[in-house]
Amino acid sequence: MNLFNIFIKSVFIDNMIFAYFLGMCSYLAVSKTVKTSFGLGMAVTFVLLITVPINFLVNKYLLSDGALAWVSPQFAHVNLSFLSFIIFIAIIASIVQILEMIIEKFSPSLYAALGIFLPLIAVNCAILGCSLFMQERGMNNVAEATVFGLGSGLGWLLAIVGIAAIREKIRYSNIPKALQGIGISFIITGLMGIAFMAFLGIKI
């Protein structure tokens, strides 16, 4: 698999929202206006771009079967992969915390744009899900993992900006009372997912 292939696949075909429903909670809660959803989408992309390669390295050199062989040959049979959930979530939570501090210090304008969303992101399933998919699909090197993280983030951004735009447009439409708000958002997301299925047949 080349990098371009992974990128296109993770943005369109294996879209985090439409194919795996990851990060749905914040996706539904924050998608009321395009501006805030763009901010959250950027924050998710940014965090994915950093956490997926780091988790890839941790997985390759600490957790997977026989990964500790580089320390000394007697560790070669150690398999710590059962710890991957707890290690990944700890890494994600701490990186989000560090990022928040760094951004606040060096770029107040970016902090103003992303700041309120960063704490939310530690418990966004898209972030942990992307790391777990990276582990499950067996990415080969850091470059592939980075591109996969970036692509998944951009796919998520695309989805949330798309639904926010539609929700802004339908605000004054005549929707049955019981379907307003969350109900119609679910159905719109389903229809957008059907549209995205058009990409399924693409061979790169």
Add this chain to the structure above:
Amino acid sequence: MGKFSKLITEPLRKTNPITVLVLGVCSCLAVTAKMKPAVVMAISVTVVTAFSNLIISLLRNGIPARIRIIVQLVVVAALVILVDQFLKAFVYDVSKQLSVFVGLIITNCIVMGRLEAYAMSHKPIESFFDGIGNGLGYGLILVIVAFFRELLGSGSLWGFPIVPKAFYAAGYLNNSLMILPPMALIIVGIVIWIQRSRHPELQEKK
């Protein structure tokens, strides 16, 4: 027992975590193409929610407020590892189907949401029952969605064929769109629609 049974039955109806509070949608939809993984997932989430609620409630007075999210995540992650190892040992085929979604129980908003909203401020036993109730409320929606998707999409329930052969002979076809992810969203949308028509007080004000 009145209080405890209320804690369990309320989330099944008026405070359902998925359709009313909109928590835990992420992992809910991907596992509902068939009944079996949906039921296994529902049980796993119930166990994790109940025990993490119990443990956090026991620890609640000792956790500093600033680092409570990390403490909660560690407790939940430890429980999820137990569940994951258990599933791998006893129902390996289902655990393969669920793939990453068992791990994603950690970031399931129901678990974190109940810890924050309930366990941090209530006694251990009540929190435990609240966890069971919310896990079951989540499971109920999962099973409803999985029921329709498997019946209409594969013509079977729990892996057993339900639709009679005569139907297929007469030209009936399984709707394979039901197996694909987008239909899960649309079914949940319809479930919300029906529920809010029956309970008008849940409808969103403009």
